[in-house]
Amino acid sequence: MIHSICILGDSVAKGVIFDGVKNKYRLLKDSFAQIIASQNNIPILNLSKFGCTISTGEEILKKHEGVLSRYDYTILEFGGNDCDYNWAEVSEHPQKQHICNTPVPDFLDKYKELITRVRQSGGKPVLMNLPPIDPKRYFQWISKGLNGKNIMNFLGEVDRIYRWQEMYSTAVEDLAVKEQVPLIDIRSCFLTNGNYSDYLCEDGIHPNEKGHLLISKAIRENVLV
Incomplete structure:
Protein backbone atom coordinates (compact mmCIF):
# COMPACT_ATOMS: atom_id res chain seq x y z
CA MET A 1 0.00 0.00 0.00
CA ILE A 2 1.25 3.48 -0.89
CA HIS A 3 1.50 5.78 2.12
CA SER A 4 3.11 8.91 0.67
CA ILE A 5 4.28 10.50 -2.60
CA CYS A 6 6.76 13.23 -3.52
CA ILE A 7 6.34 15.08 -6.83
CA LEU A 8 8.99 17.11 -8.63
CA GLY A 9 8.22 18.73 -11.96
CA ASP A 10 6.98 21.82 -13.79
CA SER A 11 3.68 23.70 -13.91
CA VAL A 12 1.74 20.62 -15.05
CA ALA A 13 2.74 18.79 -11.88
CA LYS A 14 2.23 21.96 -9.84
CA GLY A 15 -1.38 22.17 -11.01
CA VAL A 16 -1.16 25.48 -12.89
CA ILE A 17 -3.96 26.27 -15.32
CA PHE A 18 -4.86 29.30 -17.39
CA ASP A 19 -8.02 30.99 -16.16
CA GLY A 20 -9.71 32.44 -19.24
CA VAL A 21 -12.17 34.46 -17.16
CA LYS A 22 -9.48 36.18 -15.08
CA ASN A 23 -7.03 36.07 -18.01
CA LYS A 24 -4.15 34.78 -15.90
CA TYR A 25 -2.49 31.61 -14.68
CA ARG A 26 -3.52 30.24 -11.31
CA LEU A 27 -3.26 27.11 -9.21
CA LEU A 28 -6.08 24.63 -9.68
CA LYS A 29 -7.68 23.65 -6.38
CA ASP A 30 -8.48 20.16 -7.66
CA SER A 31 -5.18 19.42 -9.38
CA PHE A 32 -4.23 15.78 -9.94
CA ALA A 33 -2.00 15.88 -6.85
CA GLN A 34 -4.81 17.23 -4.69
CA ILE A 35 -7.25 14.66 -6.09
CA ILE A 36 -4.87 11.80 -5.29
CA ALA A 37 -4.18 13.18 -1.82
CA SER A 38 -7.84 13.64 -0.89
CA GLN A 39 -9.33 10.54 -2.51
CA ASN A 40 -6.67 8.17 -1.21
CA ASN A 41 -5.77 9.94 2.05
CA ILE A 42 -2.13 10.12 0.98
CA THR A 56 15.95 23.83 -12.12
CA GLY A 57 14.71 20.46 -10.93
CA GLU A 58 18.29 19.49 -10.07
CA GLU A 59 18.63 22.58 -7.88
CA ILE A 60 15.33 21.89 -6.12
CA LEU A 61 16.35 18.28 -5.52
CA LYS A 62 19.60 19.38 -3.86
CA LYS A 63 17.57 21.18 -1.20
CA HIS A 64 15.28 18.22 -0.49
CA GLU A 65 17.35 15.08 -1.01
CA GLY A 66 17.27 14.34 2.70
CA VAL A 67 13.50 13.76 2.78
CA LEU A 68 13.01 11.52 -0.27
CA SER A 69 13.51 8.30 1.68
CA ARG A 70 10.36 9.15 3.66
CA TYR A 71 8.18 8.81 0.57
CA ASP A 72 7.17 5.62 -1.19
CA TYR A 73 7.63 7.17 -4.63
CA THR A 74 9.10 10.32 -6.14
CA ILE A 75 7.24 11.21 -9.34
CA LEU A 76 9.37 13.16 -11.83
CA GLU A 77 7.71 15.21 -14.60
CA PHE A 78 9.94 17.24 -16.92
CA GLY A 79 10.25 18.15 -20.59
CA GLY A 80 7.55 20.71 -21.31
CA ASN A 81 9.77 23.70 -20.55
CA ASP A 82 12.97 22.01 -21.67
CA CYS A 83 11.71 21.72 -25.26
CA ASP A 84 10.52 25.33 -25.36
CA TYR A 85 12.23 28.23 -27.15
CA ASN A 86 12.67 31.91 -26.43
CA TRP A 87 9.87 32.91 -28.78
CA ALA A 88 10.61 36.63 -28.52
CA GLU A 89 14.09 36.01 -29.91
CA VAL A 90 12.69 33.71 -32.60
CA SER A 91 10.18 36.42 -33.53
CA GLU A 92 12.91 39.03 -33.85
CA HIS A 93 15.49 36.87 -35.63
CA PRO A 94 13.71 33.96 -37.38
CA GLN A 95 16.66 33.18 -39.66
CA LYS A 96 19.14 32.71 -36.84
CA GLN A 97 19.87 29.34 -35.29
CA ASP A 106 21.55 17.37 -22.35
CA PHE A 107 17.98 16.70 -21.22
CA LEU A 108 18.58 12.95 -21.12
CA ASP A 109 21.93 13.27 -19.34
CA LYS A 110 20.47 15.53 -16.67
CA TYR A 111 17.35 13.36 -16.29
CA LYS A 112 19.47 10.25 -15.86
CA GLU A 113 21.51 12.02 -13.19
CA LEU A 114 18.29 13.12 -11.47
CA ILE A 115 17.08 9.53 -11.36
CA THR A 116 20.41 8.41 -9.90
CA ARG A 117 20.33 11.05 -7.20
CA VAL A 118 16.76 10.18 -6.21
CA ARG A 119 17.83 6.55 -5.81
CA GLN A 120 20.97 7.47 -3.88
CA SER A 121 18.80 9.52 -1.53
CA GLY A 122 16.67 6.48 -0.75
CA GLY A 123 13.78 7.46 -2.99
CA LYS A 124 12.00 5.42 -5.64
CA PRO A 125 11.72 7.39 -8.90
CA VAL A 126 8.71 7.19 -11.20
CA LEU A 127 8.68 9.06 -14.53
CA MET A 128 5.72 10.78 -16.14
CA ASN A 129 5.63 11.49 -19.86
CA LEU A 130 4.18 14.68 -21.34
CA PRO A 131 0.54 15.48 -22.11
CA PRO A 132 0.04 16.31 -25.81
CA ILE A 133 -0.21 19.94 -26.86
CA ASP A 134 -2.63 21.58 -29.26
CA PRO A 135 -0.21 23.09 -31.80
CA LYS A 136 -2.64 25.64 -33.25
CA ARG A 137 -3.65 26.97 -29.85
CA TYR A 138 -0.08 27.01 -28.64
CA PHE A 139 1.13 28.84 -31.74
CA GLN A 140 -1.51 31.50 -31.23
CA TRP A 141 -0.48 31.74 -27.59
CA ILE A 142 3.25 32.16 -28.13
CA SER A 143 2.63 34.62 -30.99
CA LYS A 144 0.70 37.10 -28.87
CA GLY A 145 2.41 40.47 -29.12
CA LEU A 146 5.10 39.02 -31.38
CA ASN A 147 5.61 38.55 -35.11
CA GLY A 148 3.65 35.40 -35.83
CA LYS A 149 4.81 35.32 -39.44
CA ASN A 150 8.44 35.26 -38.37
CA ILE A 151 7.78 32.50 -35.85
CA MET A 152 6.03 30.48 -38.55
CA ASN A 153 9.02 31.00 -40.86
CA PHE A 154 11.20 29.48 -38.17
CA LEU A 155 8.83 26.56 -37.59
CA GLY A 156 8.02 25.82 -41.20
CA GLU A 157 4.59 24.52 -40.20
CA VAL A 158 2.52 24.70 -37.05
CA ASP A 159 2.48 20.93 -36.50
CA ARG A 160 6.23 21.00 -35.97
CA ILE A 161 5.45 22.26 -32.45
CA TYR A 162 3.56 19.04 -31.72
CA ARG A 163 6.25 16.76 -33.12
CA TRP A 164 9.04 18.60 -31.31
CA GLN A 165 7.28 18.32 -27.95
CA GLU A 166 6.35 14.70 -28.70
CA MET A 167 10.06 13.92 -29.18
CA TYR A 168 10.73 14.89 -25.57
CA SER A 169 7.85 12.76 -24.32
CA THR A 170 9.20 9.79 -26.28
CA ALA A 171 12.67 10.46 -24.86
CA VAL A 172 11.23 10.20 -21.34
CA GLU A 173 9.54 6.92 -22.22
CA ASP A 174 12.78 5.48 -23.62
CA LEU A 175 14.70 6.65 -20.57
CA ALA A 176 12.24 4.91 -18.26
CA VAL A 177 12.91 1.63 -20.08
CA LYS A 178 16.70 2.04 -20.06
CA GLU A 179 16.84 3.02 -16.39
CA GLN A 180 14.19 0.46 -15.39
CA VAL A 181 11.98 3.12 -13.85
CA PRO A 182 8.16 2.85 -13.77
CA LEU A 183 6.39 5.18 -16.22
CA ILE A 184 3.03 6.87 -15.80
CA ASP A 185 1.71 7.21 -19.35
CA ILE A 186 -0.52 10.27 -19.14
CA ARG A 187 -0.09 11.08 -22.84
CA SER A 188 -2.12 8.05 -23.93
CA CYS A 189 -4.91 9.03 -21.53
CA PHE A 190 -5.33 12.31 -23.40
CA LEU A 191 -4.95 10.90 -26.90
CA THR A 192 -7.47 8.09 -26.38
CA ASN A 193 -10.21 10.33 -24.95
CA GLY A 194 -11.84 11.75 -28.06
CA ASN A 195 -10.72 15.30 -28.82
CA TYR A 196 -7.77 15.67 -26.45
CA SER A 197 -7.86 19.46 -26.84
CA ASP A 198 -10.98 19.43 -24.67
CA TYR A 199 -8.66 18.54 -21.78
CA LEU A 200 -6.28 21.47 -22.35
CA CYS A 201 -6.45 25.15 -21.40
CA GLU A 202 -6.76 27.78 -24.10
CA ASP A 203 -2.97 28.17 -24.18
CA GLY A 204 -2.87 24.71 -25.75
CA ILE A 205 -0.33 23.25 -23.35
CA HIS A 206 -1.57 23.15 -19.75
CA PRO A 207 -4.13 20.47 -18.81
CA ASN A 208 -7.39 21.96 -17.57
CA GLU A 209 -9.55 20.60 -14.75
CA LYS A 210 -10.79 17.71 -16.90
CA GLY A 211 -7.19 17.01 -17.88
CA HIS A 212 -6.13 16.78 -14.26
CA LEU A 213 -8.85 14.22 -13.66
CA LEU A 214 -7.32 12.12 -16.45
CA ILE A 215 -3.88 12.41 -14.90
CA SER A 216 -5.15 11.43 -11.45
CA LYS A 217 -6.73 8.33 -12.98
CA ALA A 218 -3.44 7.38 -14.67
CA ILE A 219 -1.58 7.73 -11.38
CA ARG A 220 -4.09 5.61 -9.52
CA GLU A 221 -3.87 2.89 -12.15
CA ASN A 222 -0.05 2.92 -12.37
CA VAL A 223 1.09 3.74 -8.86
CA LEU A 224 -1.69 3.06 -6.38
CA VAL A 225 -2.74 -0.42 -7.56
Whole structure:
Protein backbone atom coordinates (compact mmCIF):
# COMPACT_ATOMS: atom_id res chain seq x y z
CA MET A 1 0.00 0.00 0.00
CA ILE A 2 1.25 3.48 -0.89
CA HIS A 3 1.50 5.78 2.12
CA SER A 4 3.11 8.91 0.67
CA ILE A 5 4.28 10.50 -2.60
CA CYS A 6 6.76 13.23 -3.52
CA ILE A 7 6.34 15.08 -6.83
CA LEU A 8 8.99 17.11 -8.63
CA GLY A 9 8.22 18.73 -11.96
CA ASP A 10 6.98 21.82 -13.79
CA SER A 11 3.68 23.70 -13.91
CA VAL A 12 1.74 20.62 -15.05
CA ALA A 13 2.74 18.79 -11.88
CA LYS A 14 2.23 21.96 -9.84
CA GLY A 15 -1.38 22.17 -11.01
CA VAL A 16 -1.16 25.48 -12.89
CA ILE A 17 -3.96 26.27 -15.32
CA PHE A 18 -4.86 29.30 -17.39
CA ASP A 19 -8.02 30.99 -16.16
CA GLY A 20 -9.71 32.44 -19.24
CA VAL A 21 -12.17 34.46 -17.16
CA LYS A 22 -9.48 36.18 -15.08
CA ASN A 23 -7.03 36.07 -18.01
CA LYS A 24 -4.15 34.78 -15.90
CA TYR A 25 -2.49 31.61 -14.68
CA ARG A 26 -3.52 30.24 -11.31
CA LEU A 27 -3.26 27.11 -9.21
CA LEU A 28 -6.08 24.63 -9.68
CA LYS A 29 -7.68 23.65 -6.38
CA ASP A 30 -8.48 20.16 -7.66
CA SER A 31 -5.18 19.42 -9.38
CA PHE A 32 -4.23 15.78 -9.94
CA ALA A 33 -2.00 15.88 -6.85
CA GLN A 34 -4.81 17.23 -4.69
CA ILE A 35 -7.25 14.66 -6.09
CA ILE A 36 -4.87 11.80 -5.29
CA ALA A 37 -4.18 13.18 -1.82
CA SER A 38 -7.84 13.64 -0.89
CA GLN A 39 -9.33 10.54 -2.51
CA ASN A 40 -6.67 8.17 -1.21
CA ASN A 41 -5.77 9.94 2.05
CA ILE A 42 -2.13 10.12 0.98
CA PRO A 43 0.18 12.95 2.03
CA ILE A 44 1.91 14.49 -0.98
CA LEU A 45 4.97 16.73 -0.99
CA ASN A 46 4.76 18.72 -4.20
CA LEU A 47 8.09 20.39 -5.00
CA SER A 48 7.06 21.33 -8.55
CA LYS A 49 7.55 24.85 -9.88
CA PHE A 50 6.08 26.92 -12.68
CA GLY A 51 8.56 27.16 -15.58
CA CYS A 52 10.77 24.45 -14.15
CA THR A 53 13.29 22.80 -16.47
CA ILE A 54 15.34 19.71 -15.67
CA SER A 55 18.21 21.99 -14.56
CA THR A 56 15.95 23.83 -12.12
CA GLY A 57 14.71 20.46 -10.93
CA GLU A 58 18.29 19.49 -10.07
CA GLU A 59 18.63 22.58 -7.88
CA ILE A 60 15.33 21.89 -6.12
CA LEU A 61 16.35 18.28 -5.52
CA LYS A 62 19.60 19.38 -3.86
CA LYS A 63 17.57 21.18 -1.20
CA HIS A 64 15.28 18.22 -0.49
CA GLU A 65 17.35 15.08 -1.01
CA GLY A 66 17.27 14.34 2.70
CA VAL A 67 13.50 13.76 2.78
CA LEU A 68 13.01 11.52 -0.27
CA SER A 69 13.51 8.30 1.68
CA ARG A 70 10.36 9.15 3.66
CA TYR A 71 8.18 8.81 0.57
CA ASP A 72 7.17 5.62 -1.19
CA TYR A 73 7.63 7.17 -4.63
CA THR A 74 9.10 10.32 -6.14
CA ILE A 75 7.24 11.21 -9.34
CA LEU A 76 9.37 13.16 -11.83
CA GLU A 77 7.71 15.21 -14.60
CA PHE A 78 9.94 17.24 -16.92
CA GLY A 79 10.25 18.15 -20.59
CA GLY A 80 7.55 20.71 -21.31
CA ASN A 81 9.77 23.70 -20.55
CA ASP A 82 12.97 22.01 -21.67
CA CYS A 83 11.71 21.72 -25.26
CA ASP A 84 10.52 25.33 -25.36
CA TYR A 85 12.23 28.23 -27.15
CA ASN A 86 12.67 31.91 -26.43
CA TRP A 87 9.87 32.91 -28.78
CA ALA A 88 10.61 36.63 -28.52
CA GLU A 89 14.09 36.01 -29.91
CA VAL A 90 12.69 33.71 -32.60
CA SER A 91 10.18 36.42 -33.53
CA GLU A 92 12.91 39.03 -33.85
CA HIS A 93 15.49 36.87 -35.63
CA PRO A 94 13.71 33.96 -37.38
CA GLN A 95 16.66 33.18 -39.66
CA LYS A 96 19.14 32.71 -36.84
CA GLN A 97 19.87 29.34 -35.29
CA HIS A 98 17.89 29.01 -32.08
CA ILE A 99 18.46 26.43 -29.37
CA CYS A 100 15.68 25.30 -27.07
CA ASN A 101 16.03 25.52 -23.28
CA THR A 102 17.52 22.03 -22.97
CA PRO A 103 18.54 20.10 -26.10
CA VAL A 104 17.60 16.41 -26.01
CA PRO A 105 21.12 15.01 -25.31
CA ASP A 106 21.55 17.37 -22.35
CA PHE A 107 17.98 16.70 -21.22
CA LEU A 108 18.58 12.95 -21.12
CA ASP A 109 21.93 13.27 -19.34
CA LYS A 110 20.47 15.53 -16.67
CA TYR A 111 17.35 13.36 -16.29
CA LYS A 112 19.47 10.25 -15.86
CA GLU A 113 21.51 12.02 -13.19
CA LEU A 114 18.29 13.12 -11.47
CA ILE A 115 17.08 9.53 -11.36
CA THR A 116 20.41 8.41 -9.90
CA ARG A 117 20.33 11.05 -7.20
CA VAL A 118 16.76 10.18 -6.21
CA ARG A 119 17.83 6.55 -5.81
CA GLN A 120 20.97 7.47 -3.88
CA SER A 121 18.80 9.52 -1.53
CA GLY A 122 16.67 6.48 -0.75
CA GLY A 123 13.78 7.46 -2.99
CA LYS A 124 12.00 5.42 -5.64
CA PRO A 125 11.72 7.39 -8.90
CA VAL A 126 8.71 7.19 -11.20
CA LEU A 127 8.68 9.06 -14.53
CA MET A 128 5.72 10.78 -16.14
CA ASN A 129 5.63 11.49 -19.86
CA LEU A 130 4.18 14.68 -21.34
CA PRO A 131 0.54 15.48 -22.11
CA PRO A 132 0.04 16.31 -25.81
CA ILE A 133 -0.21 19.94 -26.86
CA ASP A 134 -2.63 21.58 -29.26
CA PRO A 135 -0.21 23.09 -31.80
CA LYS A 136 -2.64 25.64 -33.25
CA ARG A 137 -3.65 26.97 -29.85
CA TYR A 138 -0.08 27.01 -28.64
CA PHE A 139 1.13 28.84 -31.74
CA GLN A 140 -1.51 31.50 -31.23
CA TRP A 141 -0.48 31.74 -27.59
CA ILE A 142 3.25 32.16 -28.13
CA SER A 143 2.63 34.62 -30.99
CA LYS A 144 0.70 37.10 -28.87
CA GLY A 145 2.41 40.47 -29.12
CA LEU A 146 5.10 39.02 -31.38
CA ASN A 147 5.61 38.55 -35.11
CA GLY A 148 3.65 35.40 -35.83
CA LYS A 149 4.81 35.32 -39.44
CA ASN A 150 8.44 35.26 -38.37
CA ILE A 151 7.78 32.50 -35.85
CA MET A 152 6.03 30.48 -38.55
CA ASN A 153 9.02 31.00 -40.86
CA PHE A 154 11.20 29.48 -38.17
CA LEU A 155 8.83 26.56 -37.59
CA GLY A 156 8.02 25.82 -41.20
CA GLU A 157 4.59 24.52 -40.20
CA VAL A 158 2.52 24.70 -37.05
CA ASP A 159 2.48 20.93 -36.50
CA ARG A 160 6.23 21.00 -35.97
CA ILE A 161 5.45 22.26 -32.45
CA TYR A 162 3.56 19.04 -31.72
CA ARG A 163 6.25 16.76 -33.12
CA TRP A 164 9.04 18.60 -31.31
CA GLN A 165 7.28 18.32 -27.95
CA GLU A 166 6.35 14.70 -28.70
CA MET A 167 10.06 13.92 -29.18
CA TYR A 168 10.73 14.89 -25.57
CA SER A 169 7.85 12.76 -24.32
CA THR A 170 9.20 9.79 -26.28
CA ALA A 171 12.67 10.46 -24.86
CA VAL A 172 11.23 10.20 -21.34
CA GLU A 173 9.54 6.92 -22.22
CA ASP A 174 12.78 5.48 -23.62
CA LEU A 175 14.70 6.65 -20.57
CA ALA A 176 12.24 4.91 -18.26
CA VAL A 177 12.91 1.63 -20.08
CA LYS A 178 16.70 2.04 -20.06
CA GLU A 179 16.84 3.02 -16.39
CA GLN A 180 14.19 0.46 -15.39
CA VAL A 181 11.98 3.12 -13.85
CA PRO A 182 8.16 2.85 -13.77
CA LEU A 183 6.39 5.18 -16.22
CA ILE A 184 3.03 6.87 -15.80
CA ASP A 185 1.71 7.21 -19.35
CA ILE A 186 -0.52 10.27 -19.14
CA ARG A 187 -0.09 11.08 -22.84
CA SER A 188 -2.12 8.05 -23.93
CA CYS A 189 -4.91 9.03 -21.53
CA PHE A 190 -5.33 12.31 -23.40
CA LEU A 191 -4.95 10.90 -26.90
CA THR A 192 -7.47 8.09 -26.38
CA ASN A 193 -10.21 10.33 -24.95
CA GLY A 194 -11.84 11.75 -28.06
CA ASN A 195 -10.72 15.30 -28.82
CA TYR A 196 -7.77 15.67 -26.45
CA SER A 197 -7.86 19.46 -26.84
CA ASP A 198 -10.98 19.43 -24.67
CA TYR A 199 -8.66 18.54 -21.78
CA LEU A 200 -6.28 21.47 -22.35
CA CYS A 201 -6.45 25.15 -21.40
CA GLU A 202 -6.76 27.78 -24.10
CA ASP A 203 -2.97 28.17 -24.18
CA GLY A 204 -2.87 24.71 -25.75
CA ILE A 205 -0.33 23.25 -23.35
CA HIS A 206 -1.57 23.15 -19.75
CA PRO A 207 -4.13 20.47 -18.81
CA ASN A 208 -7.39 21.96 -17.57
CA GLU A 209 -9.55 20.60 -14.75
CA LYS A 210 -10.79 17.71 -16.90
CA GLY A 211 -7.19 17.01 -17.88
CA HIS A 212 -6.13 16.78 -14.26
CA LEU A 213 -8.85 14.22 -13.66
CA LEU A 214 -7.32 12.12 -16.45
CA ILE A 215 -3.88 12.41 -14.90
CA SER A 216 -5.15 11.43 -11.45
CA LYS A 217 -6.73 8.33 -12.98
CA ALA A 218 -3.44 7.38 -14.67
CA ILE A 219 -1.58 7.73 -11.38
CA ARG A 220 -4.09 5.61 -9.52
CA GLU A 221 -3.87 2.89 -12.15
CA ASN A 222 -0.05 2.92 -12.37
CA VAL A 223 1.09 3.74 -8.86
CA LEU A 224 -1.69 3.06 -6.38
CA VAL A 225 -2.74 -0.42 -7.56
